[in-house]
Amino acid sequence: MVILLCSWTTKHINLYKLGSVLSDIQLSIAIVMEALFVQVLAAISTFLVIAVTMRLRAPGRIKYPPGPPAWPLIGSMFNNPATYPLAYKNWRAVYGPISYFRLLTQDVIVLNTREAANELLEKQSASYSDRPRQVMCGELMSWNRGIALCPAGARHRAYRKLVNSVLSADATKRAWSSHERAACAFVADLLLFSSYAASESTHPEASSESVKGRTSSGSEFISRLRHSIGTHAVEIIYGSEYTAEDGIEIEGGRGHLGMSARDAEDYIQNADEQHTLFTAAVLPFAYIVDWIPWLRYIPEATPFVHFKKIARQARRNLEALTWEPYLKARERIKCGCLQNSLVDVCFKSNPDPSPQEEECTAWAAMGAYTAGSDTTIAALTTVFLAASLNPEAQALAQLELDTIVGRERMPRLDDRPALPYVTAFVRECMRSVPSVPLGVPHRALNDDVLYGYFIPKGATVIANIRGMLHDPEVYSSPFTFNPARFLPRAGISTLPGIEGRAEPDLGSLPYGFGRRICPGMHMADSEVWIYTAMFLWAFNIKKSGADVSTGANHTVTQQPENWQSIKLSEGGIQCPIPFGVELAVRSEELKAVIQAEAV
Numbered sequence: 001m002v003i004l005l006c007s008w009t010t011k012h013i014n015l016y017k018l019g020s021v022l023s024d025i026q027l028s029i030a031i032v033m034e035a036l037f038v039q040v041l042a043a044i045s046t047f048l049v050i051a052v053t054m055r056l057r058a059p060g061r062i063k064y065p066p067g068p069p070a071w072p073l074i075g076s077m078f079n080n081p082a083t084y085p086l087a088y089k090n091w092r093a094v095y096g097p098i099s100y101f102r103l104l105t106q107d108v109i110v111l112n113t114r115e116a117a118n119e120l121l122e123k124q125s126a127s128y129s130d131r132p133r134q135v136m137c138g139e140l141m142s143w144n145r146g147i148a149l150c151p152a153g154a155r156h157r158a159y160r161k162l163v164n165s166v167l168s169a170d171a172t173k174r175a176w177s178s179h180e181r182a183a184c185a186f187v188a189d190l191l192l193f194s195s196y197a198a199s200e201s202t203h204p205e206a207s208s209e210s211v212k213g214r215t216s217s218g219s220e221f222i223s224r225l226r227h228s229i230g231t232h233a234v235e236i237i238y239g240s241e242y243t244a245e246d247g248i249e250i251e252g253g254r255g256h257l258g259m260s261a262r263d264a265e266d267y268i269q270n271a272d273e274q275h276t277l278f279t280a281a282v283l284p285f286a287y288i289v290d291w292i293p294w295l296r297y298i299p300e301a302t303p304f305v306h307f308k309k310i311a312r313q314a315r316r317n318l319e320a321l322t323w324e325p326y327l328k329a330r331e332r333i334k335c336g337c338l339q340n341s342l343v344d345v346c347f348k349s350n351p352d353p354s355p356q357e358e359e360c361t362a363w364a365a366m367g368a369y370t371a372g373s374d375t376t377i378a379a380l381t382t383v384f385l386a387a388s389l390n391p392e393a394q395a396l397a398q399l400e401l402d403t404i405v406g407r408e409r410m411p412r413l414d415d416r417p418a419l420p421y422v423t424a425f426v427r428e429c430m431r432s433v434p435s436v437p438l439g440v441p442h443r444a445l446n447d448d449v450l451y452g453y454f455i456p457k458g459a460t461v462i463a464n465i466r467g468m469l470h471d472p473e474v475y476s477s478p479f480t481f482n483p484a485r486f487l488p489r490a491g492i493s494t495l496p497g498i499e500g501r502a503e504p505d506l507g508s509l510p511y512g513f514g515r516r517i518c519p520g521m522h523m524a525d526s527e528v529w530i531y532t533a534m535f536l537w538a539f540n541i542k543k544s545g546a547d548v549s550t551g552a553n554h555t556v557t558q559q560p561e562n563w564q565s566i567k568l569s570e571g572g573i574q575c576p577i578p579f580g581v582e583l584a585v586r587s588e589e590l591k592a593v594i595q596a597e598a599v
């Protein structure tokens with residue numbers, strides 16, 4: 001039926017087209033409308049056939065998992081929970097460990113417990129390592145050429161191998177001193193100001209202003225954090241500038257090779273803009289074309305069709321984001337200025353790469369940068385908010401730091417085992433506001449059954465990470481900020497008198513599952529920990545109602561006693577907004593140590 005309708009349309013258009021060249025504009029409009037009408041009819045018939053077939057597919061009488069109410073054929077299209085991460089928060093209580101909904105022809109499985117996620121995404125990792133088709137974000141904007149949305153297969157394996165060269169546990173340990181330097185520079189940078197405020201305008205998703213990249217207004221605090229994490233990531237992935245003074249003769253007498261500080265600034269800014277578009281588009285079915293894929297073929301000039309223009313610009317910018325820093329790093333490396341960045345390590349192991357291999361490295365590098373920055377910034381923003389809202393927990397962490405590290409030097413990463421409360425503080429932040437609340441969707445490669453429920457081949461599989469971390473059956477009073485939940489019952493020697501609750505450790509849960517687990521988790525863990533430790537060692541932080549940089553009054557809506565009321569940005573990456581904080585260095589003595597170590 002569908003084929004018949006389509007061929008009828010084509011014939012019809014051709015006949016009319018002949019006339020329309022000669023006759024008036026009205027006729028052309030009528031033709032387009034008619035063609036569109038028939039195409040829509042064709043699409044609806046397709047959905048009808050496919051949807052009915054799909055409902056009949058479950059073998060035997062295996063049920064689909066429970067889920068929200070759905071309409072015949074269209075499923076949960078009008079109350080699409082896929083685009084609202086918070087919509088899943090009570091699903092474990094309502095539907096149990098595994099739930100299901102359908103959007104037109106797309107099956108979506110939501111895993112609400114760690115056990116269910118382990119059963120599918122860890123134990124059968126190979127069958128769930130693919131990503132669902134994402135027409136807008138993946139195909140039209142080109143993000144499926146990067147690692148995070150790349151389909152499972154040889155190219156994805158090659159990407160993972162490349163990024164592991166600098167992100168594996170061992171490689172990360174070798175980079176500890178570089179993380180410490182970056183955290184120390186951040187703290188020293190903050191010393192220059194007496195107080196700061198974080199506000200909506202600084203978050204990439206918070207305003208249309210920021211979507212266009214104008215993020216400089218007001219709040220120094222987060223923009224400084226963004227700058228610090230971004231510059232550090234650029235260094236780890238592309239290396240830093242190499243100047244003639246560094247001891248090498250540079251051809252043509254130019255002053256430097258590689259990424260200059262200015263290039264890094266531009267890169268960070270461009271990456272922010274592209275990643276903002278990415279986080280909005282990566283949510284399942286975020287754009288109409290994700291629901292009706294053939295819309296990708298309609299001309300960009302069609303009225304009311306904005307997604308084609310957005311996609312074209314995003315694709316062009318993503319190419320630039322991928323190639324410009326890579327080519328600069330390559331130029332430096334070819335002149336013999338080798339460093340330890342991801343791109344350098346790739347060239348060391350393969351000094352004469354083919355164009356395909358170069359393309360692979362360039363996209364792997366871009367993918368690692370973009371996946372690693374906003375997630376880490378979101379985690380650290382939560383840390384600072386948590387400290388400002390929980391003065392008691394802040395004071396306990398500082399007491400532990402003073403006792404173990406003292407006041408004559410800054411904390412280091414090898415202090416971590418001796419600082420259990422600081423570590424528990426960081427974990428509690430990552431539990432309270434996981435940066436990636438629904439992970440990145442996986443895709444079932446085969447039909448499967450879990451707990452007696454049918455999982456159809458091709459289903460999008462979402463791990464409800466936030467729901468797992470807020471499950472009251474696992475974490476008592478899940479919306480109360482309490483680092484002691486991660487301490488042993490017997491307490492800790494660094495802070496006698498604190499009663500631990502010995503609740504389940506986070507493990508790698510905030511970082512996803514199976515073959516797609518975050519390859520940057522070791523780096524993120526070390527980075528978030530050292531930034532937190534140095535920051536709490538150096539500053540007292542408290543909440544404030546005013547953004548001192550702009551003078552604008554912000555209402556402090558964040559309530560320490562109930563993290564459910566914390567305002568979060570929407571999208572694939574979650575970050576608390578807005579909040580004001582005041583910082584004060586803890587003593588002149590510490591200020592002198594910071595200034596000395598930051599040199």
Ligand code: HEM
Pocket residue numbers: 147148149150160163167367368369371372373375376379434435436439440441510511512513514515516517518519520521523524528
């Ligand atoms: C607090 C910080 C971070 C969090 C919470 C986080 C979380 C995640 C999550 C949940 C995923 C999806 C995993 C899945 O599909 O099951 C992911 C993927 C990924 N992350 Fe992270 N991440 C963080 C930092 C980083 C860093 C620092 C890097 C690199 C420098 C990085 C690189 C990546 C990459 C490349 C992927 C895609 C992996 C793939 O599809 O094979 N992440 N991350």
